Amino acid sequence: NRIGSISLGLNQIDPSGASVTAEICRIVAVLLADETENPGLFSKTLDDLDAFIAHELLVNDKNVSRAVEVVEQAESRTLRFAYTSAQMSEALSGLKISEHLRRFFENDWVRTIELADRTNTELAKQYRLLVPDLLWSVAPKVDAAIRQDLLRQLPIILRIIHEGMNSVGWEASDKQTLMDWLFDAHTTALHG
Numbered sequence: 001n002r003i004g005s006i007s008l009g010l011n012q013i014d015p016s017g018a019s020v021t022a023e024i025c026r027i028v029a030v031l032l033a034d035e036t037e038n039p040g041l042f043s044k045t046l047d048d049l050d051a052f053i054a055h056e057l058l059v060n061d062k063n064v065s066r067a068v069e070v071v072e073q074a075e076s077r078t079l080r081f082a083y084t085s086a087q088m089s090e091a092l093s094g095l096k097i098s099e100h101l102r103r104f105f106e107n108d109w110v111r112t113i114e115l116a117d118r119t120n121t122e123l124a125k126q127y128r129l130l131v132p133d134l135l136w137s138v139a140p141k142v143d144a145a146i147r148q149d150l151l152r153q154l155p156i157i158l159r160i161i162h163e164g165m166n167s168v169g170w171e172a173s174d175k176q177t178l179m180d181w182l183f184d185a186h187t188t189a190l191h192g
Contacts, residue, residue, distance in 0.1 A: 023052045081114045088113075091131065100181050101138065105131060108174075112164035130160050138185040147190055154186065 027045045034041050088110050092102060109127070116124035137157055141147045161182075165175050 019056060020053075023049065077114065077118070080117055081110065084113050084117070085110045088131070095135070097135065098138075098181075098185070101134075101185075104178060108168070108170070109164065112168050115168055116164075126160060127164055130157065130164075133157055134161070138182075138189050140191075141189050150186070150190065158182070 027049055030045055031041065085106065088106050092105060109131070113124050113127045116127055133153065134157055137150055137154065141150055158179075161178070162175075165178070
């Protein structure tokens with residue numbers, strides 16, 4: 001009776017029931033092999049079964065807990081990405097900027113920010129602060145002092161972009177396309 005009720009209960013946790021079936025077969029084999037009909041053997045095998053079931057439930061509980069944790073982390077990342085994406089779209093709304101730059105910010109840079117948010121909020125903040133700096137860097141510079149300021153700021157801006165691209169595993173061809181576009185945009189900006 002104990003074996004039957006436990007089997008039904010565990011069948012809902014582990015439908016294949018391979019490990020439970022194997023343990024039940026082992027217990028039945030032990031009982032059938034004993035020709036003395038020792039009542040103590042029944043108690044011992046019942047205790048063995050209880051210990052096995054407790055172990056199975058503990059292992060299964062850990063697996064379920066880990067699966068729940070992974071799902072919760074994925075949901076958290078999705079929500080964080082959606083929130084960051086909405087912030088970026090709102091920040092860029094109404095601005096007349098290149099579609100290439102807009103796509104970069106709203107897609108690729110949002111992924112970079114979200115990834116940094118998971119482990120290093122200071123780095124995520126630095127990535128967020130790049131947005132106005134990069135927008136400023138591609139705007140026309142008519143004053144010589146402002147052009148000099150851009151030339152001083154440009155290595156910092158490009159370093160942050162490279163770090164971010166590397167953190168999300170950008171393809172070399174995608175990096176080159178962005179760098180080519182930025183080179184042209186900065187050349188135009190420096191000419192005023």
